[in-house]
Amino acid sequence: MGHPSIPALPCLCATFRRAARLVSQRYDAALSPTGLTITQFTLLQALSLTGEVSQGRLGEILAMDSTTLTHTLDIIRRHGWIERRVGADRRQRRISLSPAGKAQFERAVPLWQQAQTELRALLGEQRSTNLMNLVHQATSAVAEQESLP
Amino acid sequence: MGHPSIPALPCLCATFRRAARLVSQRYDAALSPTGLTITQFTLLQALSLTGEVSQGRLGEILAMDSTTLTHTLDIIRRHGWIERRVGADRRQRRISLSPAGKAQFERAVPLWQQAQTELRALLGEQRSTNLMNLVHQATSAVAEQESLP
DNA sequence: TCCGAATAGATGTATATGCATCTATTCCAG
DNA sequence: CTGGAATAGATGCATATACATCTATTCGGA
Numbered sequence: 001m002g003h004p005s006i007p008a009l010p011c012l013c014a015t016f017r018r019a020a021r022l023v024s025q026r027y028d029a030a031l032s033p034t035g036l037t038i039t040q041f042t043l044l045q046a047l048s049l050t051g052e053v054s055q056g057r058l059g060e061i062l063a064m065d066s067t068t069l070t071h072t073l074d075i076i077r078r079h080g081w082i083e084r085r086v087g088a089d090r091r092q093r094r095i096s097l098s099p100a101g102k103a104q105f106e107r108a109v110p111l112w113q114q115a116q117t118e119l120r121a122l123l124g125e126q127r128s129t130n131l132m133n134l135v136h137q138a139t140s141a142v143a144e145q146e147s148l149p
Numbered sequence: 150m151g152h153p154s155i156p157a158l159p160c161l162c163a164t165f166r167r168a169a170r171l172v173s174q175r176y177d178a179a180l181s182p183t184g185l186t187i188t189q190f191t192l193l194q195a196l197s198l199t200g201e202v203s204q205g206r207l208g209e210i211l212a213m214d215s216t217t218l219t220h221t222l223d224i225i226r227r228h229g230w231i232e233r234r235v236g237a238d239r240r241q242r243r244i245s246l247s248p249a250g251k252a253q254f255e256r257a258v259p260l261w262q263q264a265q266t267e268l269r270a271l272l273g274e275q276r277s278t279n280l281m282n283l284v285h286q287a288t289s290a291v292a293e294q295e296s297l298p
Numbered sequence: 299t300c301c302g303a304a305t306a307g308a309t310g311t312a313t314a315t316g317c318a319t320c321t322a323t324t325c326c327a328g
Numbered sequence: 329c330t331g332g333a334a335t336a337g338a339t340g341c342a343t344a345t346a347c348a349t350c351t352a353t354t355c356g357g358a
């Protein structure tokens with residue numbers, strides 16, 4: 001009998017959520033020596049790519065509600081991994097990696113890379129790349145429609 | 150300028166999580182007249198497909214930790230939408246839809262279908278089906294490896 | 299038979315996520 | 329310039345999710 005296989009789900013959303021849960025568990029396990037979750041690592045990685053950025057724009061990039069970021073960034077801020085400045089528009093909060101945040105991120109990268117490499121190998125390089133592109137295209141399509149008047 | 154487009158992310162996991170967030174927001178909005186979240190709808194839909202099932206098996210099907218189900222099922226149980234029996238193995242909880250749960254599920258199906266249809270149209274039927282199959286294959290591959298000794 | 303190992307969930311805690319609502323600031327029509 | 333509309337976040341609350349740990353039950357070998 002072995003492992004009962006998992007059935008396809010009729011719901012596109014449930015299919016995505018299930019995949020996200022399953023994959024997240026692997027990345028979280030890989031990152032656990034650093035104390036980072038995959039959500040937190042993703043924030044550091046995004047900041048390392050964008051440089052200083054407003055909270056709202058960061059939310060757009062990650063398709064994450066700005067008020068969600070208020071909470072998750074707060075956890076990261078308590079660790080001293082980010083800096084926050086008031087923007088020229090004084091309603092804005094401009095976020096950037098602190099030196100400690102850069103160091104923490106760099107410590108975590110090899111563990112993240114390991115998880116990513118293992119997952120890509122499991123799925124197959126070709127299929128993995130293809131999948132990632134498709135998911136990104138889908139995300140772009142939804143996000144673009146979202147931002148219409 | 151319009152809407153700043155969202156960049157590709159280097160992390161496979163972050164790509165999945167972002168897609169799941171974005172899609173979930175649409176389904177949650179569509180289901181809101183019923184008071185169901187997409188997570189809760191997915192549970193009702195899964196139960197409607199499996200019939201009576203143990204909590205553990207339900208967790209396998211949805212790639213959801215069994216203790217997570219303790220919490221989420223509890224919310225649903227408060228509404229009277231599920232029934233729980235102790236199994237022949239008395240450690241097990243066997244879950245099934247109550248009549249009220251069936252009714253609630255059936256009320257929600259058209260709204261879910263609407264969201265699903267709109268999303269599939271946005272992505273394109275062909276691409277949508279392709280994407281869903283790829284994600285399911287990937288999920289299966291990960292879940293199968295997971296369940297090795 | 300009996301006892302330790304394994305399994306199914308329950309409980310407590312921490313993070314993740316979004317909405318409704320609120321405040322502070324900016325923008326814009328008049 | 330001014331006052332109302334719009335915008336950027338903050339706050340409080342509810343749900344989503346998983347892990348560590350605990351209890352109850354079952355299983356398997358001596």
